[in-house]
Amino acid sequence: MNDLRAVAFDAFGTLIRTRSGAADSFRVTLETLGYAVTEHVMGALQAAAEGLEHRDRSGTRDAYMAWAESTSQRLRRGDPLDGDVAQAVIPCLEELHQVPMAAFDDAQTAIDRVVGTGLRVAVCSNFGWDLRDALDSAELRVPADASVVSSAEAGARKPHPKIYLHVAEKLECSPSQVAFVGDSYRCDVEGPREVGMRSVWLARNAGHPASQPPDEAAAQNLHEALDLLGVAASGET
Numbered sequence: 339m340n341d342l343r344a345v346a347f348d349a350f351g352t353l354i355r356t357r358s359g360a361a362d363s364f365r366v367t368l369e370t371l372g373y374a375v376t377e378h379v380m381g382a383l384q385a386a387a388e389g390l391e392h393r394d395r396s397g398t399r400d401a402y403m404a405w406a407e408s409t410s411q412r413l414r415r416g417d418p419l420d421g422d423v424a425q426a427v428i429p430c431l432e433e434l435h436q437v438p439m440a441a442f443d444d445a446q447t448a449i450d451r452v453v454g455t456g457l458r459v460a461v462c463s464n465f466g467w468d469l470r471d472a473l474d475s476a477e478l479r480v481p482a483d484a485s486v487v488s489s490a491e492a493g494a495r496k497p498h499p500k501i502y503l504h505v506a507e508k509l510e511c512s513p514s515q516v517a518f519v520g521d522s523y524r525c526d527v528e529g530p531r532e533v534g535m536r537s538v539w540l541a542r543n544a545g546h547p548a549s550q551p552p553d554e555a556a557a558q559n560l561h562e563a564l565d566l567l568g569v570a571a572s573g574e575t
């Protein structure tokens with residue numbers, strides 16, 4: 339596709355998933371700390387963290403870890419899940435309680451396809467500081483020159499514009515030269531578009547959520563997403 343220079347993938351739910359297949363490890367962690375955690379509470383915690391800018395917490399890995407540790411202490415103390423605690427719970431769990439990850443079956447071949455067509459790769463996720471280590475532990479080979487951006491390091495969580503602009507900056511591309519692919523319609527489709535990126539929604543095994551416009555094309559897997567972006571299949575040039 340004209341002027342496309344890079345493809346940015348979301349990580350969780352797009353390239354990697356929990357090794358156990360269980361998606362509720364954060365809820366279980368909170369329950370072991372004594373909180374009664376309904377689906378509504380988990381949704382409220384996710385909403386409280388969505389789009390959060392936390393640049394003052396993200397200057398260094400040590401500073402970010404200190405924020406996670408202090409939140410963890412407050413949780414162990416039983417502080418109510420509101421206000422700034424609510425905003426910090428999901429980032430804290432991502433940093434301190436992330437469970438082992440495995441790659442989706444199509445993740446490696448999709449990354450290889452992007453590289454094979456001469457495009458740059460980025461990974462951009464609301465995630466703890468060591469996103470590249472998580473990708474490595476999932477045995478995903480991400481190119482050394484890939485732009486790997488976690489919210490922890492960027493100081494802002496999707497769909498805050500700063501995290502997408504940080505990706506483009508690291509790629510030395512303008513946003514219009516970057517295509518974003520991911521499983522969250524708000525964070526991986528709408529957010530990138532708001533800064534001028536193109537994007538494709540990945541709907542693995544899912545119907546269209548109510549928030550998705552009916553005329554929006556959805557990809558069932560990563561290769562369909564790359565097809566929609568016009569990235570040549572392996573062997574094509």
Ligand SMILES: [Mg+2]
Pocket residue numbers: 348349350351352520521522
């Ligand atoms: Mg995701």
